[in-house]
Amino acid sequence: MEPAAWVPSNFQPVNWGMEPAAWSPGFPAESETESIEMYGSWIQSCIPNYSCGGQPLVEYYDPAAAAAAAAATQHYPLEKEAQDQSVEVVLYNMEMHCPNVSELQKVMNEFETDIDMIKEKMHRYPESIRDLGDQYTVPRTVAIGPYHHNRQQLKKAEQVKRVAAYHCIIESGRSELELYHEVASAANDVRRLYDKDVMQGIGYDDFQRMMFFDACFLVQYMIWLVDVSEEKADPWLRSFFYSNSDGIHHDVWLLENQLPWKVVKSVMKFSPVELDRFVDAWRDRLHDRKDLKGKPHFAWDDNYEPRHLLGLLRHYIVGRSRQNSRETDKDAADKLKSLSFSVGAIELAEMGITLRANETAELADMGLNNGIFFAELSLAPLSLNYARASRLVNMAALEMCYLTPTSVVTNIKDSAVCSYLVLLSMLVHREEDVHELRRKGILQGGSGLTNKQVIDLFPCFQSLPNGLCSTLTMQEIERYRMNRKSLIEGHAFWYRNKKSICTVFTTIVSVVSIVGTLIAILTKVKPLKAAP
Structure with missing residues (x-):
């Protein structure tokens, strides 16, 4: 007889055609599936893995893989249907939310109309x-x-x-x-x-x-x-x-x-x-x-x-700007390597540029008048208090509402108030600058803001756009700085040390006067001594 196949003593074989065998000691299987998994694992560990040409001669049964494959086969049509439905939902949502060209055209037309009416509209504050x-x-x-x-x-x-x-x-x-x-x-x-x-x-x-x-x-x-x-x-x-x-x-x-x-x-x-x-x-x-x-x-x-x-x-x-009557010197502007938008009243004084209140009192009437040795910056005078500051702020707000990249560099009057406030804010860095503006008549009156209040207020104007008036004026100041470097250095030395220089000069004059007086006295005394 053929020898009986060896079976572990504690193993109960599974009858595939009958009901699952009852659980036996040594194999704590709780279900058919678990028994199958354990049996498959045992066979896989006990039988050698012979192969031919890289392919296994015996293909072992993997219950977990089989169950997963079965589940995948069973549920695949449902998953595919769900995926198809989700794609349709996404496409539908995209179609519903996709901008309509006619709607965009309507918005664009309204936007262009608003831009065309920009100077007519009743604006809100920036x-x-x-x-x-x-x-x-x-x-x-x-x-x-x-x-x-x-x-x-x-x-x-x-x-x-x-x-x-x-x-x-x-x-x-x-x-x-x-x-x-x-x-x-x-x-x-x-x-x-x-x-x-x-x-x-x-x-x-x-x-x-x-x-x-x-x-x-x-x-x-x-x-x-x-x-x-x-x-x-x-x-x-x-x-x-x-x-x-x-x-x-x-x-x-x-x-x-x-x-x-x-x-x-x-x-x-x-x-x-x-x-x-x-x-x-x-x-x-x-x-x-x-x-x-x-x-x-x-x-x-x-x-x-x-x-x-x-x-x-x-x-x-x-009002009118003096720069309206003359063309902008584009060639001279192109020669400038840089342009400073920060210059104090004291710094101007050191450069030999004095301040003067213009006679027209019009805000756009600003600019630099060059002399042989010195220059003069002319500005509209202002008696500044909070009421007048409010009027200037609202005029500047109006300009900001209808300024465009073109108008800010081509039309002087469109940004004149912004230019005036920006230029004043450049000139005021410290209380000495405010005092200089008062001394030169740019800031007038004693019933307005104090020097400290002016210092606190003017930085608020630095965020205003640089208008054409202020830009042209700063170009004139920069050209003056470039063309008169030696003269500016000499004047700056004089301005910073004029008190000491005046003191020394006064002392020298006093000494010379005293020496002259002594010489005169000695001159008169010598003939008296020579007399018998």
């Missing part, structure tokens, strides 16, 4: 200006336009606006309906100039009423300011304007407190305002000296149409 604080950006007494209309502390002025409207109607000699229709028609045309997000919460009827009352208030205020000593306005209205003059003066200059000029003109057609006298009153308010003759001392520009009141006042305060 963030850099808003960071300066509420004292430069928030109205104190009256809201003009929609941006600050709902502030609780400004509600008192709403009643005054209705009084102003009553007087505009009476002065016009027309019916209230006719005047209101004139303003409402203009209001419909300018609604698009305000911020869209703000206008979404204001209905057309409410906006028309707002424009009507605000324009009447503004016109009555302008009439009062021109004839402040006369009694044309209602006494109660005049009393309100006078007692709240500081707050109203502050508010009408704010960038976010403006009315489109078209709306203001619709009221002025029935209640005329002497605009030249009104503007002249504001030009004087930047300085402590007043013109007692009462006649405007500037040329009125009939061709200029302002966007709003702030634009009107800025136009005549900026």
Whole structure:
């Protein structure tokens, strides 16, 4: 007989065609699967792995691999279906969220329209200006336009606006309906100039009423300011304007407190305002000296149409630049290796450049006048306090809203206020610089900011864009520095040591005088000794 196959004594063979064998001691299998796995592992360890040509002669049964293969075979169609569905979901989501070309075209058209209207719009403050604080950006007494209309502390002025409207109607000699229709028609045309997000919460009827009352208030205020000593306005209205003059003066200059000029003109057609006298009153308010003759001392520009009141006042305060009358020396500018945008008043004095307040008092009138040995930097004088600083800040904010890379290097007037403030901030590094500006008449008056307050305020202006006026002026200073190096070194030595030099010179003169006196005395004494 064939010898019986050897089987471990403690192993119970598995009958593949019958129910699984019961568990026996020595093989702690808890299930059929575990028994199969253990049996397969035992066979694999006991039978040699003969192979031919690198291929095993016996292919052992691996229960774990078989179970995994079976599971994969069983679930593959479901997984594939799920993957296909997830791909479809991703594609669907991509299709839903993919930008539509027509929508992008619409946004682009709106963006281009906003850029085209950049000088007409009623702007909001740039963030850099808003960071300066509420004292430069928030109205104190009256809201003009929609941006600050709902502030609780400004509600008192709403009643005054209705009084102003009553007087505009009476002065016009027309019916209230006719005047209101004139303003409402203009209001419909300018609604698009305000911020869209703000206008979404204001209905057309409410906006028309707002424009009507605000324009009447503004016109009555302008009439009062021109004839402040006369009694044309209602006494109660005049009393309100006078007692709240500081707050109203502050508010009408704010960038976010403006009315489109078209709306203001619709009221002025029935209640005329002497605009030249009104503007002249504001030009004087930047300085402590007043013109007692009462006649405007500037040329009125009939061709200029302002966007709003702030634009009107800025136009005549900026004035004309001396650099408008001469072409920019591009060849000379190209020769400059570098350009410093930091120079103090004392540093200019050491270079032989003195400061002078110009006679026009126009902000754009700045520049360097070269002499044979020295030069003179001319700037508009300024009586600086917080009220005037606020007006300058808001004019600069207006410029920042419509400056473009082209206008900032081609149009002098578009950035004149920024240029003026940037140049002043360059000149002020320390209290000695402020003292030098006061000594030369650039900063005037004793009732404004102290030297320390000026030092604290002016660094805020260094973030403003460098306008063409200040850039051209700094180019002139740099050319002066390059062309007169030897003269500047000699003058700097004199400026830094002039006190010591004067002391030495005075001492020498004194010694020479004393020696001369002694020589004269000795000269007179010798003949007396020689006499018998």
